[in-house]
Amino acid sequence: MTEAAIHTWEGETMQVALKIWRVTGDGERALETYEVEAPEWACLLDVLDIIKDRQDGSLAYRKSCRMMICGSCGMRMDGRAVLACKERMKPIVEAGHVPVISAMGNLPIVKDLVVSMDPFWSKIRAVKPWLDPGYDEADERERVRSQQQMNVIAKESLCIMCGCCVSECNSMESDPEFLGPAALAKGMRFVGDPRDQADVERLNDLNGEHGIWDCTRCYMCNERCPKGVDPRDAIAKLGAESIKQGIDHDMGAKHANWFVTSAKTTGWLRETDLVPKTQGILGALKETKFALKLARRGKVPPPGPIHVAAEVDEARALYDLVKQQGVDGAAGIVQGERALQRLEFEHTVHQDEPEGEQ
Amino acid sequence: MEATHDVLVIGAGCAGMRAAIEAHDQGADVALLSKIHPVRSHSGAAEGGINAALGNASDDDPEKHAYDTVKGSDYLGDQDAIEILCNEAPDDVYQLEHWGAVFSRTEDGRIAQRPFGAAGEPRTAYAADITGHVLIHVLYEQVMKRDIFAYEELFAWKLVVDDDRCQGVIAWDLLNGGLKTIGAKTVILATGGAGRLYKGSTNAYACTGDGMALALRVGVPLKDMEMMQFHPTTLSPTGILITEGCRGEGAYLINAEGERFLKDYAPNAMELASRDVISRAEQTEIDQGRGIDGSVLLDLRHLGAEKIVERLHGTRELAMTYALIDPIYEPIPVRPGAHYHMGGVDTDVDGETELEALYAAGECACVSVHGANRLGGNALMETITYGKRAGRAAADWALTHTTVTVPPGVESDAERELKTLLDRKDGERPWKIRDELAHTMHENFGVFRRERQMQEQGRIVGYLRERYENVVVEDKGEVFNNDLTQALELGFLLELAECMLVAGIERKESRGAHARPDDYPERDDEKFMKHTIVRWIGDQPVLDWKPVTVTKWQPQERTY
Numbered sequence: 056m057t058e059a060a061i062h063t064w065e066g067e068t069m070q071v072a073l074k075i076w077r078v079t080g081d082g083e084r085a086l087e088t089y090e091v092e093a094p095e096w097a098c099l100l101d102v103l104d105i106i107k108d109r110q111d112g113s114l115a116y117r118k119s120c121r122m123m124i125c126g127s128c129g130m131r132m133d134g135r136a137v138l139a140c141k142e143r144m145k146p147i148v149e150a151g152h153v154p155v156i157s158a159m160g161n162l163p164i165v166k167d168l169v170v171s172m173d174p175f176w177s178k179i180r181a182v183k184p185w186l187d188p189g190y191d192e193a194d195e196r197e198r199v200r201s202q203q204q205m206n207v208i209a210k211e212s213l214c215i216m217c218g219c220c221v222s223e224c225n226s227m228e229s230d231p232e233f234l235g236p237a238a239l240a241k242g243m244r245f246v247g248d249p250r251d252q253a254d255v256e257r258l259n260d261l262n263g264e265h266g267i268w269d270c271t272r273c274y275m276c277n278e279r280c281p282k283g284v285d286p287r288d289a290i291a292k293l294g295a296e297s298i299k300q301g302i303d304h305d306m307g308a309k310h311a312n313w314f315v316t317s318a319k320t321t322g323w324l325r326e327t328d329l330v331p332k333t334q335g336i337l338g339a340l341k342e343t344k345f346a347l348k349l350a351r352r353g354k355v356p357p358p359g360p361i362h363v364a365a366e367v368d369e370a371r372a373l374y375d376l377v378k379q380q381g382v383d384g385a386a387g388i389v390q391g392e393r394a395l396q397r398l399e400f401e402h403t404v405h406q407d408e409p410e411g412e413q
Numbered sequence: 414m415e416a417t418h419d420v421l422v423i424g425a426g427c428a429g430m431r432a433a434i435e436a437h438d439q440g441a442d443v444a445l446l447s448k449i450h451p452v453r454s455h456s457g458a459a460e461g462g463i464n465a466a467l468g469n470a471s472d473d474d475p476e477k478h479a480y481d482t483v484k485g486s487d488y489l490g491d492q493d494a495i496e497i498l499c500n501e502a503p504d505d506v507y508q509l510e511h512w513g514a515v516f517s518r519t520e521d522g523r524i525a526q527r528p529f530g531a532a533g534e535p536r537t538a539y540a541a542d543i544t545g546h547v548l549i550h551v552l553y554e555q556v557m558k559r560d561i562f563a564y565e566e567l568f569a570w571k572l573v574v575d576d577d578r579c580q581g582v583i584a585w586d587l588l589n590g591g592l593k594t595i596g597a598k599t600v601i602l603a604t605g606g607a608g609r610l611y612k613g614s615t616n617a618y619a620c621t622g623d624g625m626a627l628a629l630r631v632g633v634p635l636k637d638m639e640m641m642q643f644h645p646t647t648l649s650p651t652g653i654l655i656t657e658g659c660r661g662e663g664a665y666l667i668n669a670e671g672e673r674f675l676k677d678y679a680p681n682a683m684e685l686a687s688r689d690v691i692s693r694a695e696q697t698e699i700d701q702g703r704g705i706d707g708s709v710l711l712d713l714r715h716l717g718a719e720k721i722v723e724r725l726h727g728t729r730e731l732a733m734t735y736a737l738i739d740p741i742y743e744p745i746p747v748r749p750g751a752h753y754h755m756g757g758v759d760t761d762v763d764g765e766t767e768l769e770a771l772y773a774a775g776e777c778a779c780v781s782v783h784g785a786n787r788l789g790g791n792a793l794m795e796t797i798t799y800g801k802r803a804g805r806a807a808a809d810w811a812l813t814h815t816t817v818t819v820p821p822g823v824e825s826d827a828e829r830e831l832k833t834l835l836d837r838k839d840g841e842r843p844w845k846i847r848d849e850l851a852h853t854m855h856e857n858f859g860v861f862r863r864e865r866q867m868q869e870q871g872r873i874v875g876y877l878r879e880r881y882e883n884v885v886v887e888d889k890g891e892v893f894n895n896d897l898t899q900a901l902e903l904g905f906l907l908e909l910a911e912c913m914l915v916a917g918i919e920r921k922e923s924r925g926a927h928a929r930p931d932d933y934p935e936r937d938d939e940k941f942m943k944h945t946i947v948r949w950i951g952d953q954p955v956l957d958w959k960p961v962t963v964t965k966w967q968p969q970e971r972t973y
Binding site: 065066079080094096107108109111112113115117118119120121122123124125126127141143165166167169171172179180184185186188193196197198199200201202204205208212213214215216245248250251396 | 449450452453454455457458467504507510511512513515517518519521522523524525540543545546547550551554555557558588617618619650651653654722727730731734735842844886887888890891892893894895896
């Protein structure tokens with residue numbers, strides 16, 4: 056078969072340029088520029104393939120399914136984690152941009168775009184990532200669970216373990232031992248599973264050092280997850296579930312608890328009480344200097360009679376409703392997610408109605 | 414030798430992990446070995462579901478499942494193997510659920526089942542359209558629970574055979590470089606398919622037929638290698654899979670004239686006919702000028718946004734990413750693409766091959782339950798049931814035998830061969846050979862097969878093999894040298910192509926995926942209701958035949 060015939064298969068082509076941070080096994084780094092002809096439909100991964108084939112066989116990166124399901128090709132484009140197989144290059148080429156490709160963050164680089172996933176998997180293993188059904192031998196042939204019950208872990212079940220969230224995790228950057236978004240989402244996948252019988256034990260483990268309360272809520276994991284797992288939301292669900300189970304010894308949990316108590320009793324967030332309620336009186340005393348500094352700049356409301364919102368009843372009613380409906384804990388967040396999804400989707404359907412496309 | 418194990422499983426997709434779990438539970442010391450991390454395996458890309466006669470959506474039973482499978486195989490499947498699969502399937506699926514698989518549910522909370530092609534009942538248990546993903550992760554969870562060791566990113570290059578039995582494997586260590594020898598009392602091949610032989614393929618880059626080639630090179634025969642399934646709905650131009658679950662949920666296939674053209678090919682089953690029938694129908698429409706840019710259209714619009722978002726979320730994501738089309742509003746252009754190898758390492762119903770202590774399971778094996786055409790949803794089921802059976806048989810053998818010997822010359826021979834390859838400085842890089850192989854296989858050994866084209870392809874593959882003799886690996890380094898492993902994979906693929914062609918040319922009939930419209934348009938049970946068997950002798954494939962096992966179902970005319 057001629058080159059021209061092969062060309063026909065590929066369709067129209069474009070010139071693509073990339074800058075790639077090459078890293079040798081010994082850790083030497085160099086930013087190299089490559090320019091190749093690629094089909095217009097090419098994704099980043101296709102372009103890397105062309106570079107490896109035609110320009111430099113030593114370029115190292117992982118790949119397999121090229122359809123966003125195996126999780127092999129996590130890397131950074133212009134400093135943000137992506138799956139190389141998901142990023143179409145045409146808009147980037149049209150914008151005249153030359154993206155910089157580098158290995159994922161927060162994981163040791165092996166070579167070029169390949170990182171060691173060992174730290175990633177050891178954290179996954181740390182959350183005991185298998186179902187604990189509470190029996191050794193099942194006594195029923197088929198276990199019955201409603202779709203609604205199973206929906207609780209719909210998003211967490213989508214995780215492909217690519218590491219993009221871990222790459223972008225700000226907490227992990229300052230505390231490499233932080234369990235991190237992927238492992239915590241995996242934890243939620245079992246805590247939220249109506250078939251799992253070890254949720255309290257799991258929650259106790261996840262409330263330990265380097266656990267859920269060490270997340271800074273920067274939302275970068277949600278932002279960069281290529282599969283819509285939303286790991287930060289999973290961490291929030293674990294927090295809510297912990298408090299529901301009375302596992303609230305961590306400062307993070309106390310902090311969250313005070314938000315609820317404050318809103319329920321006054322309809323406001325009483326910030327002056329937040330520190331002592333979270334850190335305890337002794338802990339709060341250590342912050343005196345900082346508090347005075349804030350006060351000098353007028354950032355602290357005056358102490359005195361507790362200010363109660365005019366419509367505090369609304370806040371209380373809301374609180375009671377959540378309790379009555381049993382949607383405290385993770386269930387509330389899941390309910391919210393599904394409501395948002397429906398909303399988004401009715402919106403798109405609605406838009407299309409004038410076309411009569413239904 | 415690095416280490417020895419009772420059972421070493423090469424490949425860690427659904428079949429490999431299921432085999433490892435079973436062997437472990439039988440008391441054997443097991444390890445997995447895979448060129449990619451287990452959860453990266455291509456089983457995870459299976460979308461639509463797994464077939465078992467649970468009877469949750471209709472009155473179903475294993476016998477109906479078996480009949481559909483026999484008919485679907487165009488009477489080339491071994492009926493004893495099919496009956497075992499269908500009988501064991503329900504409990505094997507419940508087992509997966511008990512381990513934690515997140516299946517979609519019926520109204521009353523049981524495992525949901527959807528209609529699939531050529532199935533008389535809605536029998537395909539599913540997890541939305543990410544069933545393979547859900548299964549591969551639940552199996553890996555069980556592997557972690559049992560603390561089964563996995564040699565990750567080791568590329569299996571040669572089987573060690575001594576005393577007429579398989580005793581281990583020699584593998585290239587991708588992360589650190591160097592060859593490693595892992596001894597084992599039994600080896601199970603579970604390396605998946607060889608779809609990378611084709612340009613338009615649903616298969617991952619990893620699907621290079623390694624296990625089949627490893628077996629072939631130690632004298633173990635391959636069976637029914639001409640039987641490559643073309644999936645009717647793959648995205649143009651990349652070949653990315655769009656699940657049969659779309660049609661299971663009610664999607665239409667339409668041609669350029671807006672007609673549901675299957676009325677002319679499968680008037681009863683329409684879009685739910687078997688894959689070989691639909692792929693041929695599509696190719697005929699395209700060849701006769703009723704396609705659109707070499708594709709036909711898969712129309713989901715009438716299913717409504719809610720169903721698409723709930724049950725075909727992954728499909729929508731794929732279409733939006735790779736075709737820039739939202740199937741809620743627009744039909745998806747699709748065409749037939751290489752998808753699944755019905756053929757593979759010839760095994761019995763316990764995964765045993767002709768070589769003692771060597772087993773095979775999953776797509777790289779040919780038991781054969783799929784015959785000339787696999788039904789959608791039967792592949793995942795086969796990985797589980799036959800993975801389990803191979804794991805059990807291998808553990809049984811290993812626990813009753815004690816020694817492992819790797820003869821001293823084996824490792825040094827491999828080192829020398831590798832050095833020759835790495836030392837070569839002048840020659841051709843593998844990619845041109847790889848691309849030419851993939852393009853020409855698609856042209857000449859695709860949905861339809863013609864004598865002239867098959868002969869031509871035989872010459873092309875011969876020529877490519879000559880060029881491969883001088884192939885150059887550009888990366889000479891130790892760390893993550895997949896330039897080297899990709900060259901070795903190409904060597905595997907070239908030999909498998911030879912096997913497919915020799916079998917395809919000699920099967921002078923049309924059966925399942927092997928369609929010869931010009932010279933032998935009919936099935937010929939008298940002469941060809943038998944398996945092709947290919948052995949590698951000298952440097953060439955040599956063809957032989959083997960009877961099909963018939964239990965209850967005599968061949969009948971096959972219409973849908």
